[in-house]
Amino acid sequence: MHRFLAALAVAGAVVLTTNAGSFSARAADQINIAIIVPLSGPNASVGEQAVNAAKLAVADVNDTGGIKSMGGAKLNLIIADATNDPQGAINTSERVLSQNTVAGAYGLALSPLTTAALPAFVKHHVAVITSAISDTLVTPNNGGYLFQIAPKGSAFGNQQVEFLKFLNATYKMGISKAAILYVNNPYGIATKNGVEQLAKNAGLEIGLDSAYPGDITDASPLVSKIEQSGAQVLFPVSYITDSSLILTALRSANSHVLVIGGGAGFIWPPIGKSLGDKVNGLTSVASWNLDSKNVVADPKLVDVTKRYASAYGTFMPEQAGEAYAGISVLAAAIEAAKSDDPAKVRDALAAIDVKSGGGSLMQPGEVAFDANGANRYVQPVMIQWQSGIPHTVFPESVATSKVAKP
Amino acid sequence: MNAINVLAQAVVNGLLIGGVYALVAVGLNLMFGVMKLVNFAHGEFLMMGMYVAVALAGLALPATFLGIYWVAVPAMLIMAVVGAVFYLLLLDRAAKFGESPQILLTIGLSIGGQGLAQVLRGSDFKLVPNPINGAALHLGSIYFQVGPAISFTVAIAVTIVMAWILRSTRFGKSARAVAESVETAEMLGIDARRVYMITTAIAIGLVGLAGALVIPYHFTFPNVGQNFVVVAFLAIVIAGLGSVIGAVFGGLLLGVMQSLTAAYLDIDLSTAAIYVLFLAVLLLRPQGLFSRGQRTL
Numbered sequence: 017m018h019r020f021l022a023a024l025a026v027a028g029a030v031v032l033t034t035n036a037g038s039f040s041a042r043a044a045d046q047i048n049i050a051i052i053v054p055l056s057g058p059n060a061s062v063g064e065q066a067v068n069a070a071k072l073a074v075a076d077v078n079d080t081g082g083i084k085s086m087g088g089a090k091l092n093l094i095i096a097d098a099t100n101d102p103q104g105a106i107n108t109s110e111r112v113l114s115q116n117t118v119a120g121a122y123g124l125a126l127s128p129l130t131t132a133a134l135p136a137f138v139k140h141h142v143a144v145i146t147s148a149i150s151d152t153l154v155t156p157n158n159g160g161y162l163f164q165i166a167p168k169g170s171a172f173g174n175q176q177v178e179f180l181k182f183l184n185a186t187y188k189m190g191i192s193k194a195a196i197l198y199v200n201n202p203y204g205i206a207t208k209n210g211v212e213q214l215a216k217n218a219g220l221e222i223g224l225d226s227a228y229p230g231d232i233t234d235a236s237p238l239v240s241k242i243e244q245s246g247a248q249v250l251f252p253v254s255y256i257t258d259s260s261l262i263l264t265a266l267r268s269a270n271s272h273v274l275v276i277g278g279g280a281g282f283i284w285p286p287i288g289k290s291l292g293d294k295v296n297g298l299t300s301v302a303s304w305n306l307d308s309k310n311v312v313a314d315p316k317l318v319d320v321t322k323r324y325a326s327a328y329g330t331f332m333p334e335q336a337g338e339a340y341a342g343i344s345v346l347a348a349a350i351e352a353a354k355s356d357d358p359a360k361v362r363d364a365l366a367a368i369d370v371k372s373g374g375g376s377l378m379q380p381g382e383v384a385f386d387a388n389g390a391n392r393y394v395q396p397v398m399i400q401w402q403s404g405i406p407h408t409v410f411p412e413s414v415a416t417s418k419v420a421k422p
Numbered sequence: 423m424n425a426i427n428v429l430a431q432a433v434v435n436g437l438l439i440g441g442v443y444a445l446v447a448v449g450l451n452l453m454f455g456v457m458k459l460v461n462f463a464h465g466e467f468l469m470m471g472m473y474v475a476v477a478l479a480g481l482a483l484p485a486t487f488l489g490i491y492w493v494a495v496p497a498m499l500i501m502a503v504v505g506a507v508f509y510l511l512l513l514d515r516a517a518k519f520g521e522s523p524q525i526l527l528t529i530g531l532s533i534g535g536q537g538l539a540q541v542l543r544g545s546d547f548k549l550v551p552n553p554i555n556g557a558a559l560h561l562g563s564i565y566f567q568v569g570p571a572i573s574f575t576v577a578i579a580v581t582i583v584m585a586w587i588l589r590s591t592r593f594g595k596s597a598r599a600v601a602e603s604v605e606t607a608e609m610l611g612i613d614a615r616r617v618y619m620i621t622t623a624i625a626i627g628l629v630g631l632a633g634a635l636v637i638p639y640h641f642t643f644p645n646v647g648q649n650f651v652v653v654a655f656l657a658i659v660i661a662g663l664g665s666v667i668g669a670v671f672g673g674l675l676l677g678v679m680q681s682l683t684a685a686y687l688d689i690d691l692s693t694a695a696i697y698v699l700f701l702a703v704l705l706l707r708p709q710g711l712f713s714r715g716q717r718t719l
Contacts, residue, residue, distance in 0.1 A: 056537065058645045060545030200690055227690045231649050233442070233640070234677075236435035236567065237684030237692070244428065256547050257641050257649075264639055267556030268567045286641065290549035294556070 047083060047356040049074075049346055050094040050112050050121040051339070052144075054129065057100025058231075059255070061284070062125050062335050066147070067095055068328050069336035070122060072320065073343035073374055083347065085354040091347060098124055102132030109133040113140040119356035120349065120365070122342045124148055125335065127169075127202040130162070137161045143362035145346055147303065147338040150206045154390040163365055163389045165342045165378060166303040167396045169203065173210025175396040176251055176276050176301050177218050179410045183274075187421050191274065195224035195247035197238055197262070198278070199254055207253040207278050215251070223247040228258070235261035239269050253278035256286055263291065263298070274422055276398075279303060283399055283406050285330040295401045297422050302399050304337040305406055308414040310381030317377050331405050337377055344374025345383050379414050427563045432685035433678055434564055440677020441574025445632040447654040447661075447669035448580060449625030455664030456597045456621040458521065459513070462528040464654070465647025466535030467626050471501045471633025472642040473543055479550045479637065490552040491572070494634040501630025502623040509622035514615060539644040547641040554638035569639035576635055580628060581670045588666065593620055601664070653680075656696055660703045662710025671712055 051070045053063035074093045082088040096112045098105040105124060112118065113136055120143045124130040127150035137144045138159035146153070146162060149169040153162055167175075183189055194215050198204035204227065215222060223245035228238060235258065242250055250273045252262055259281030266273065277300030281287060288295045311317045320340060324332040332340075345368065350356060353364035369384040370376060376383070384392045398410035400419050407417035450464045461467075478493040512531075516523040549555070557568040588594035599607040600617045608614055632650075640646070653676055658665075661672030676696050683695040703711060 055545070056540060056644075058643065060540060060644070061547060064545050226688065229690060229693050231693075232689075233649050233653075234435065234439040234570070234681075236439070237432065237681050237689055240428065240431050240435065240685060241689070257643075260549065260641060261639075264556045265567070268558035269565055270558070270560070286547035286549065290547075290551060290555070290641065292551035 045087075046090045046092040047086070047350060048092050048094055048116050048118045049343070049350075050096060050116070050118045050123070050142075051343070052096045052098045052105070052109055052112060052121060052123040052133070053125045054100050055095075055097035058257075059100050059126060061256070061286070063098070063123075065284075065333050065335040066123065066125060066339035069324060069332070069339040070095075070343045072324060072327070073340045073347070076320070076374060077344070077347045083350050085351050086356070089356075091350075093343075094118065098129050098133065100126075100129075102128050105129035105133040106136060109136040113137065113142055117356070118142050119358055120144070120346045120361045122146070122339060122346060127153065127206065131202065134158060134162055140358070141362065142358040143346075143349075143365050145342040145365070147335060147342065148203070149303065150202045151209075152202070152206070154386075154388040156388060158389060160366070160389070161362055163345075163385050163391075165345065165383065165391050165394070166338055167394045168210075168390060169206030170210030170213075172207045172279060172301045172396045173212070173214050173251075175398060175411070176211055176278070177214040177220070179299070179301070179398045180220075180249060180276060181218060182410060183419070183422070186419075189248075189274070191248040192219070193221045193223045193245070193247050193249075195242045195245050195250045195273070196222065196226070197224070197242075197250065197252045197254070198227055199230045199258060200227040201230060203280075204253045204278075208251075211251045211253075211278070220249075230255060230258065232258055232261060235265040236268070238262060239265040239271060242266075242273055243269060243271060247273060249274045249276060251276055251278060252282070254281045256281035256284055260287060260290055263287075267294070276300065279334065279396070284333050284335075288401060288404050288406075293404075295404065297420060298401045299409070299419070299422055300399055300406075301396045302334050302406065303394075303396060304334050304341070304378060305397050305399050305408045306332045306337060307416050308379040308397055308408045309416055310376060310379050310414065312416050313381075314376065317374075320374070320377065341375050341378040341383065344377070345370050348373065348375055428685060430564050432681045434566060436678030436681030437674055438567060438570035438574050438677070439681070440674035441577040442570060442632065442636060442650065442673075443653045443657055443677055444670040444673030445573060445577040445580065445635065446629055446650050447657045447673045448577070448584060448666055449628040449632075450651075450654055451658040451661075451664060451669035452584070452621060452628075452666055453625045454658065455666065456601045457513075457618050459524055460528070461625070462525065463531035463535055464528075464625075464629060465651030466532050466539075467501065467504070467629045467647070468633050468636075468650060469535070469539060469642070469644065469647040470504065471497055471630030472637050472640075472646060473539065473548075473633075474500050474630065475634035475637045476548050476550060476642050478634075479552075490550065490554055490638045491634070493637075494576075494631055497634035498627045498631040501633070502627030504630070505623040505626025506619050508626060509619045513622065514618070517618075536644045536647075543644070545644060547643045549641045550637065552638050556639075567639070569635075573632070573635045576631070577670060577673070580631070581667055584624075584666050593617070597621060653696065656700050658710075660700055660711060662713025665710065665713050668710060668712030672710075675711075 130148040198208035282300035349364040399406035409419040657672030661668030680692040
């Protein structure tokens with residue numbers, strides 16, 4: 017009994033510690049940077065992927081001499097749980113930023129959390145690089161402290177539609193009617209808006225346009241609606257559980273609708289593990305992929321993906337790639353600022369143009385931000401699962417594999 | 423699909439997912455019926471059952487058609503033991519301080535259980551590759567997903583067995599006596615604590631069974647219990663607190679309601695629809711649709 021209670025108490029303490037973040041004291045020879053991502057709740061795996069890659073990026077910076085313009089000062093990564101709740105993200109951000117001197121931060125990962133917590137970063141004058149994709153994050157009203165390393169949500173739709181046009185042209189698929197399913201949150205809505213407008217512009221008829229709650233336990237009703245709509249292609253914007261349910265229900269219904277996934281759940285390792293060989297051929301848009309042309313062209317970047325796979329037992333997924341690039345860009349900004357003053361780091365980020373090093377992991381190998389904090393160069397990529405791993409197949413400027421007819 | 427097929431497919435989809443809700447709800451309502459305890463950690467026991475089943479499935483045979491289901495009985499038995507231990511170590515001791523500490527204990531276990539699972543098993547989504555996932559039986563243009571269909575069948579079988587146990591066995595009669603009046607039952611020589619322990623073991627064993635039946639087609643992760651148990655809670659309130667058979671009807675009713683709402687209105691309204699029904703039942707028939715106004719095991 018006592019041991020059980022003690023185990024519970026230890027587990028609780030671990031969880032509470034994770035929630036509170038590790039508020040280590042700042043030594044003179046180290047520079048604090050923070051990663052604040054969901055580490056509990058249904059999106060904890062997103063945060064774990066990012067934290068794993070961030071640790072790798074920080075180790076790489078420190079192992080190669082630290083921040084040289086500051087006498088080789090080492091980066092100290094403060095890890096904190098943004099939870100899965102906007103209020104939790106606000107509380108954690110406020111706590112981390114008020115109890116530590118932080119040069120800059122990475123994280124939040126999800127658009128609702130980023131939207132909610134951003135005022136805390138503005139208040140403390142600390143820049144945050146995010147992988148959240150909502151278009152509404154990068155506007156003149158964001159306070160100037162947000163830098164979006166990932167493509168905008170609307171760009172995902174563009175790439176999906178362009179990919180469909182490519183498939184139609186290459187394989188004479190004759191697809192003219194589409195269905196759009198999206199999880200009902202800012203990420204889903206932003207991506208869906210992009211797909212819908214561009215699909216219409218491309219002459220596609222939208223047979224179904226439907227939101228669904230993120231905690232569905234059965235996707236059969238969604239699949240029935242797709243079948244009723246007569247759609248030939250499905251653009252789903254989903255997380256991992258719902259994407260699996262949708263794919264499963266489509267198989268059950270013997271549906272022949274072409275699926276062009278909206279990223280997230282369609283490209284993360286669990287979907288590959290769960291579907292086994294059946295995942296091969298599935299296509300999706302992605303913020304980042306491990307074998308885009310800029311990665312394959314640089315042996316050091318390939319080595320990063322290999323070390324991640326070796327350390328964590330899975331290929332380097334989207335959120336991890338973005339986190340590695342984001343932390344590397346933040347380190348480059350501190351290097352350029354020659355200071356850990358967050359305001360100076362913010363200014364350095366606004367002016368940065370990264371063309372080499374860890375930041376160039378982000379396609380197309382260059383990162384710079386516009387006046388609203390959007391990444392000037394990045395475009396989503398299209399992946400296709402081949403041999404159990406996502407391969408970059410579109411657009412040709414970054415593709416390293418040929419697309420197999422889905 | 424014509425209108426009849428659309429309706430038939432929606433009803434089939436609803437009944438099949440409703441079977442899963444029912445299987446989760448049965449144990450929940452059994453504990454309430456006998457012990458007057460709302461177990462807020464029920465979802466976390468479902469999650470634990472899924473992790474146990476995933477671990478067992480990793481040992482052998484997950485790639486065969488029915489091989490994935492060999493884990494169901496061992497998972498149920500392991501979780502039944504967990505339930506008995508849960509009662510003896512925690513619920514029984516908390517009971518000395520009244521009902522509120524027991525309820526607070528289950529709330530604490532719910533929160534702590536998710537954290538503990540994340541610490542012990544990580545936040546990764548786990549699904550054992552198996553041939554059930556995506557398999558379906560087709561009758562004309564109507565299809566039945568095999569995994570949920572098996573869950574539905576087992577839910578019906580479990581309900582029949584539970585009804586028989588409660589009506590015809592010595593334990594069942596004791597449980598019904600305790601449910602009516604603990605004091606009177608104890609005066610008649612019934613060991614109420616033993617009844618409570620067995621009830622908890624059965625309830626947690628059943629949710630372990632539910633977990634094992636769900637793993638072929640649903641990811642396992644620390645928060646997975648919440649996806650099912652919220653509907654199960656609504657099902658037992660709508661059906662009638664304490665009614666085991668009602669819990670099954672409640673689960674099936676909510677599954678069908680969700681599916682019909684998705685088919686004819688909007689899938690985004692499917693959750694809202696069951697809450698509307700929930701509120702309507704609370705206002706118009708607060709004892710539940712299948713209850714006679716008292717606890718009816």
